[in-house]
Amino acid sequence: MSACSSILVTGGAGFIGTHTVVQLLHQGFYVTIVDNLDNSVQEAVTRVRELVGTELSRNLHFHLGDIRNKQDLEKLFSQAEFDAVIHFAGLKAVGESMAHPFRYFDNNLIGSITLYQVMAKYNCKKLVFSSSATVYGQPKKIPCVEDFELKAMNPYGRTKVSHCCP
Numbered sequence: 610m611s612a613c614s615s616i617l618v619t620g621g622a623g624f625i626g627t628h629t630v631v632q633l634l635h636q637g638f639y640v641t642i643v644d645n646l647d648n649s650v651q652e653a654v655t656r657v658r659e660l661v662g663t664e665l666s667r668n669l670h671f672h673l674g675d676i677r678n679k680q681d682l683e684k685l686f687s688q689a690e691f692d693a694v695i696h697f698a699g700l701k702a703v704g705e706s707m708a709h710p711f712r713y714f715d716n717n718l719i720g721s722i723t724l725y726q727v728m729a730k731y732n733c734k735k736l737v738f739s740s741s742a743t744v745y746g747q748p749k750k751i752p753c754v755e756d757f758e759l760k761a762m763n764p765y766g767r768t769k770v771s772h773c774c775p
């Protein structure tokens with residue numbers, strides 16, 4: 610992908626998202642963040658702008674939105690052409706996922722399916738999906754490698770496993 614490509618980063622206001630966005634901007638990419646600020650604050654995006662400086666900040670756009678909302682996504686994809694999506698938007702607390710499993714399936718799974726449907730409609734075929742070590746359950750050894758057996762032990766992990774082998 611050329612450095613002038615345009616990347617949509619879902620959950621780009623979050624912990625890993627903001628770090629990724631800084632790196633993408635430094636590499637010359639145009640970046641659009643879509644985030645519902647469920648577990649982040651818009652100030653994080655302001656900090657990203659401060660870190661990369663005024664010039665690179667012009668290549669960053671923030672959109673307050675929810676990946677479960679198809680109209681929201683359609684609006685974004687109809688206004689800009691994205692070469693790829695890096696997908697971080699999701700809930701990530703194991704304990705909370707056991708107390709509120711439907712919330713996790715709704716955000717992490719329905720949200721992703723909605724995103725993928727809109728990507729397909731707009732012919733955006735490149736995706737980097739942020740998974741989780743929870744997909745391996747309690748592995749016999751660490752670090753985990755990708756050919757370990759998938760054995761998620763909680764709803765959070767299962768929402769991530771569903772992306773690799775539905």
Ligand SMILES: O=c1ccn([C@@H]2O[C@H](COP(=O)(O)OP(=O)(O)O[C@H]3O[C@H](CO)[C@H](O)[C@H](O)[C@H]3O)[C@@H](O)[C@H]2O)c(=O)[nH]1
Pocket residue numbers: 619620621622623624625626643644645646647648649674675676697698699700701716717720739740741742
């Ligand atoms: O439906 C949702 C749920 C969350 N978010 C946003 O997604 C971002 C997630 O960022 P967090 O700081 O909460 O999470 P991390 O960056 O630490 O986690 C990332 O890495 C994890 C792996 O450790 C998981 O893959 C997780 O999905 C991924 O966001 C937040 O800004 C949150 O507001 C949305 O936009 N939509």
